[in-house]
Amino acid sequence: MKVFLTHGYFLHEDEKEQQIMRPYPPLGLLYISAYLKQAGVDTFIFDSTFSNRSNLKKELNNFQPDILALYTNLMTKVTILELIKEVKITCPDIKIILGGPDVTYNVEDYLKHGADVLVIGEGEQTMLELTDAVDKGLDLNEVDGLAFLQGGNVIKTKARQKLKELNELPIPDRHSIDIAKYLDVWKKHHGQSALNVSTQRGCPYTCKWCSTAVYGQSYRRRSPRKVVDEIVILQNTYNPDTIWFVDDVFTVSHKWLVEFVEELERREIKLKFECISRADRMNEEVISLLKRAGCFRVWIGAESGSQRIIDAMDRRVSVNQVRQMIQETRKAGIEAGTFIMLGYPGETEEDIKETLRHLKESNPDHFTITKAYPIKGTALYEEISSIQSAEPNWATSTDRDRDFKRTYSSKYYDYALKWVVSEVNYEKQNGFFNKRKFKLKVNSFIGQLGMKVYKD
Ligand code: B12
Ligand code: SF4
Numbered sequence: 001m002k003v004f005l006t007h008g009y010f011l012h013e014d015e016k017e018q019q020i021m022r023p024y025p026p027l028g029l030l031y032i033s034a035y036l037k038q039a040g041v042d043t044f045i046f047d048s049t050f051s052n053r054s055n056l057k058k059e060l061n062n063f064q065p066d067i068l069a070l071y072t073n074l075m076t077k078v079t080i081l082e083l084i085k086e087v088k089i090t091c092p093d094i095k096i097i098l099g100g101p102d103v104t105y106n107v108e109d110y111l112k113h114g115a116d117v118l119v120i121g122e123g124e125q126t127m128l129e130l131t132d133a134v135d136k137g138l139d140l141n142e143v144d145g146l147a148f149l150q151g152g153n154v155i156k157t158k159a160r161q162k163l164k165e166l167n168e169l170p171i172p173d174r175h176s177i178d179i180a181k182y183l184d185v186w187k188k189h190h191g192q193s194a195l196n197v198s199t200q201r202g203c204p205y206t207c208k209w210c211s212t213a214v215y216g217q218s219y220r221r222r223s224p225r226k227v228v229d230e231i232v233i234l235q236n237t238y239n240p241d242t243i244w245f246v247d248d249v250f251t252v253s254h255k256w257l258v259e260f261v262e263e264l265e266r267r268e269i270k271l272k273f274e275c276i277s278r279a280d281r282m283n284e285e286v287i288s289l290l291k292r293a294g295c296f297r298v299w300i301g302a303e304s305g306s307q308r309i310i311d312a313m314d315r316r317v318s319v320n321q322v323r324q325m326i327q328e329t330r331k332a333g334i335e336a337g338t339f340i341m342l343g344y345p346g347e348t349e350e351d352i353k354e355t356l357r358h359l360k361e362s363n364p365d366h367f368t369i370t371k372a373y374p375i376k377g378t379a380l381y382e383e384i385s386s387i388q389s390a391e392p393n394w395a396t397s398t399d400r401d402r403d404f405k406r407t408y409s410s411k412y413y414d415y416a417l418k419w420v421v422s423e424v425n426y427e428k429q430n431g432f433f434n435k436r437k438f439k440l441k442v443n444s445f446i447g448q449l450g451m452k453v454y455k456d
Helices: 015-020 027-038 053-063 077-090 107-112 124-136 179-190 224-237 254-266 284-293 307-312 319-331 349-362 379-387 410-428 435-453
Strands: 002-007 042-046 067-071 095-099 117-119 146-150 153-156 194-197 242-245 273-278 295-301 335-342 366-371
Touching: 002 027, 002 053, 027 042, 027 067, 027 124, 042 053, 053 077, 067 077, 067 124, 077 095, 095 124, 107 117, 107 146, 107 153, 117 124, 179 194, 194 224, 224 254, 254 284, 284 295, 284 319, 295 319, 319 335, 319 349, 335 349, 335 410, 349 410, 366 410, 410 435
Parallel strands: 002 042, 002 067, 067 095, 095 117, 194 242, 242 273, 273 295, 295 335, 335 366
Antiparallel strands: 117 146, 146 153
16 A cells, blocks of 8 residues: 655745745654554655645656545645646546645535545544555444545544554654755745744644644643654754744643753753743743743734733733733743734724734734634634625635625725734834834835725
């Protein structure tokens, strides 16, 4: 049984990312690959990030797999559907399997667009059992965590039990892809290289816009020893300048953090890393532990500067806490970043002004800002279903294109974004009035003007 693993992300087709240039290896796929190879399955992994569609087809043709298994998220969906269509014509005997966060709540659509089987949730065990079942011609109904069509009907097998012991997972199969390409791009564009590592799976919180499609509302973690083992391998093999922990809330367990710091210190491992946290899982002691461990940047989600909107999101944090933790983090010599969302249902101009005040006052080193959109399967998605503007064509759009009736027109929030970004960046500029400051003021003015024009 030959398995060809890939994902539908091509950097050269992503103009936005070409400006950002912070690509990371496809960690989920690398976990699946390591797990299958460990069990002796003949597996080939094609990392599409720096490649193109014609190379993918060439490699697929060379390898002649029985199974083509693709990672799918909401941004890569359209490409994945195009690939399925082509493969169905050129190699109709290959079984097409999809996994990743976007399949869980779009089961019928993916199956009706040509996928043979979907792997729902955590993929390692399901993929291995599925490969075995396909190989031996066994009944797929016996494999947990699948969806497929039978006589035109959607069949969903029993939900897969979440892995209890993450320590049993093999180290991701990085050596089967060209990691040097990632390191080079990072070095060239940011002066230092970075690689991604996962220490936990699941998140116990319930923020309404966040997708828990893969790991659910859970919290499982690898032991600090296993994580440090992986870091040592990465340092000896690739020597990245920094590590990004992809975990949802890195500081969720303070006990784990203490043990992690002790393990690093005991083995005299020097680390420089970036992670994501929540203000309510931070305090002075946690910040000092992060510093000791080598954290150079921590992202502290707030999403809004208005407590009313934070509560509507079920974010369960106070805006004052967020402000205080951003400031304390910076005082400790760690960069602070924060995420902001505009256009959440019910958000008014007053809320946006509070968000602007919040950003100016907390003064993070970095912030990202997006217009709120509903990911299928989230509480936000359910909430906006009655106020959705129009149902976009599923196969040619993404959840990002799904619009809904907000307090003001959708365009209003595009201009609000421009206003907030330029105002905050203006505030960050030191010195006399100069060309950059002038440009930011002009953009801020355009933003405000657009907000006036599109308020209704
Ligand atoms: C790191 C990350 C990123 C990085 C990606 C870097 C990279 N190359 O990995 C960056 C910052 C670039 C990013 C961007 C985006 N992301 Co993101 N990201 C994450 C995050 C935090 C961790 C991903 C990760 O590495 N997880 C660890 C690995 C081991 O898990 P995994 O990938 O899910 O893999 C498991 C399963 O999915 C499955 N599986 C995976 N691949 C395959 C393949 C097959 C064949 C099979 C059978 C199974 C399978 O098995 C794996 C192991 O159990 C997740 C949240 C999360 N906690 O997972 C969001 C998440 C995946 N991102 C999300 C979103 C929305 C985005 C963006 C659209 C955001 C935006 N507005 O631009 C973009 C899309 C970018 C793109 N073009 O693809 C959503 C996806 C929702 C959805 N339905 O698709 C998530 C779930 C966040 C959330 N909670 O809402 N992201
Ligand atoms: S936004 Fe962060 S804290 Fe909230 S549910 Fe998602 S991962 Fe958890």
